[in-house]
Amino acid sequence: MLAVEDPATGQRITAVPDCGPAEVDKAVRAAAEAWPAWHASDRHAALASCAVVVEEAASVLAPVLSEEQGKPLHEAEAEFAGAASRFRYFAGLRPGPQADGDGPVAAITSWNFPVQSAVAKLAPAFAAGNTVVLKPSPRTPLTTLHLGRMLAQVLPPGVLTVLTGQDPLGERLLAHPGIRKVDFTGSADTGKRMAAASAPEWRRLTLELGGNDPAIVLPGTDPAAIAERLFWSAFANCGQIGVAVERVYAVGSVHDGVVEALAAVAERVVVGGGRTPGTQLGPVNNRPRYDLVIGLTDEARADGARIVTGGPLGGPGYFFAPAILAEAHDGMRVVTEEQFGPVLPVVRCSTVDEAVGLANATAPGVCGSVWGADEEYAAEVAARLGSGTVRVNEHLAMSVDGPFAGSRWSASRAGLRG
Structure with a gap:
């Protein structure tokens, strides 16, 4: 059994x-x-x-x-x-x-x-x-x-x-x-x-297959206006979604505001058992994944990232408060690999070109998103991402009749026919 x-x-x-x-x-x-x-x-x-x-x-x-x-x-x-x-x-x-x-x-x-x-x-x-x-x-x-x-x-x-x-x-x-x-x-x-x-x-x-979805936040974006949507695009189902945001590239001076706004949302979230009334975020599903998330977070901190909020909560079960990592960079595994858990690294980029290049630098390519006040410009940037599906100012917006396909290692092959 x-x-x-x-x-x-x-x-x-x-x-x-x-x-x-x-x-x-x-x-x-x-x-x-x-x-x-x-x-x-x-x-x-x-x-x-x-x-x-x-x-x-x-x-x-x-x-x-x-x-x-x-x-x-x-x-x-x-x-x-x-x-x-x-x-x-x-x-x-x-x-x-x-x-x-x-x-x-x-x-x-x-x-x-x-x-x-x-x-x-x-x-x-x-x-x-x-x-x-x-x-x-x-x-x-x-x-x-x-x-x-x-x-x-x-x-x-x-x-x-x-x-x-x-x-x-x-x-x-x-x-x-x-x-x-x-x-x-x-x-x-x-x-x-x-x-x-x-x-x-x-x-x-x-x-x-697995993903490692990027989200690019453009200069001039109001962090407070997007923080709630961006946060839950990363942390719904405790971050255990193949099409969740797993890394944020914040361009220019918007970086600090994005970090602060995301951390503010994270600190309000109620973590608890799934059947406990009021719970917004349940536990990580299993011990191996829980240990991996802890390991990736600790490794990133040792390599210079700053854990603004979040981390393992201790006690019985696999509870991990949603973690926001500032000053993450592309050499960290928490950025380059799929965490599939409640941790979100924010990478500071100097230019949009740098952000696009880093977003496209990983093998998985399920979804991506670009966030900005000028939606026309955001759409132009989104067109440069190599993900199978790309959205502007939203990320988790799938529907039963909408197209869905990955690229590179995340690609889906073959059709319905048996």
Whole structure:
């Protein structure tokens, strides 16, 4: 069995099945047998039913999601609402023949948004006519397992199977000859292994990998006017978002004001257990990530960065007050690597050209943003960023029908077709 941990206490909640080769083979065979009838059916009613299931499940499962992932309850509820909207959106689509799937899909999801990540894979796969074997992260399997059982009640047998377990479950699923396509969300290193393992079978692969999103604050910007939006673009879900702002490049004299304004927001934030009323920021999800964030912050301080506010809070659980780092520079790992946690370095730049160059200097390239009073000029600067998606005066503004794609190491490959 696989233990599930509460990051607010560091204690075991329960355990779920730790599936092995036999369970993988059974699930893929069931998906393959269910595919012909599912592919030939009118699937839109089934997707609409899935949306209802997700909506109704929120009252029961949002607290479970909050407990195993750590996010505040209101964010867990919002995750279910967004997932239901995604099912409803795809229920209304009429894909053309080029989007039809031709077999079982292996969907492997991340621990930061277990429900959203799962439904982002299930909804388009179902709409295209694929059946799915879904493997959630071993750090957050519980909510997905419960939701999968609920969804299975409105889907034909074999269309959806949820397999829980630790590594190498994902690799076993990827290697199964009955899988026609793999849809993976996770780190760049794991994505590289997935790509290498899929090459011998020429299996289609869609990857949503890590990011290290830059935000550029232009001269003349009023820090107070953008601080709240910029802060939550970095720290929502405790900074554990692949498309969050992870480094700020403040140009010229605006640097000190940006640091002060962000620190002022950080010091007002209520950090606590996800199910505690009033909590705005929950714990880091797991011990390895918590230790990494502490290590990156300590390393940056030793290299000259100034921790204006924030840091580990001690006690049971993985609580870390949102940290703002001033006088960070590009040689620090906290700047050049994805922290995926509640710490934000602010880098002082002399010119806009310098900021753009530094923003484009890292391998990941999911999203980027430019912040400034002159939106026309900000848009011109934004056009120079090498990220897959770039915005002006906002960052976390994704929608179910909006385009989303990364570049470089964050790039997504392949399409819906299995």
